Amino acid sequence: MSIFNKFKKIAGPEGKPKTTSKSVVKEKKAEAVEPAEVKPEKRTGATSTGTKAKISDTAWRILKNPRVSEKSALLTEANQYVFNVFPKANKIEIKRAVEKLYNVTVERVRVINIPPKKRRLGRTEGFRKGLKTGYRKAIVALKKGQTIDIMPH
Structure with missing residues (x-):
């Protein structure tokens, strides 16, 4: 039964629980090594993470x-330019993404959800993975005089 007694705390004569020999050794080692003082880091310049920085990443x-x-x-x-977009993206995110990537001013964004085409086999009806999958597209209207070069010459 010595295996199970190894993890139990044994009460000493003063009523305080004794610790096992391994934990006493660890405590002595911890006391012997004094931690060095850690200096707090100084920030040279305040960096703000605005919406522009987040948009450029996403x-x-x-x-x-x-x-x-x-x-x-x-x-x-x-x-007006047409883009395939992420299915959960909203108009505001699409507008910011186009403005950030192409350096243009967006006036209006219209979004269209194209549903996937259903396929049948006997009674069962459903969608196939690679065949006519649904998507979401956005039609982006730019300010007059601004253009996006989608097809490079």
Whole structure:
């Protein structure tokens, strides 16, 4: 039964619990080594993390890619650009991401959710993973005179 007594605290003559020999050795070692004084770090300049800094880190997550199609080419003439975006992104996040990445002023953002196409096999109906999956796209209108070069020449 000595295995189980190893972890128990044994009461001494004064009623205080005794500690086992291993813990006494650890306490003596801890007392022998005096910790050196740690100086607090001084900040030379205050750095503020504003929304611009957070957006620059997450802008690539919000905008997946520009959507190149016949309709988006026609909208480009009207100073509107189409992007595939992250499904949970809202209009404000999309606006900030486009402004930060392309250095333009966004006037309006419209968002369209395209549902996935359903497939059937007998009675069962559902969605296939890679075939006609749903997505979310954003149509971004820019200020007059500003353009985005989506297709580099």
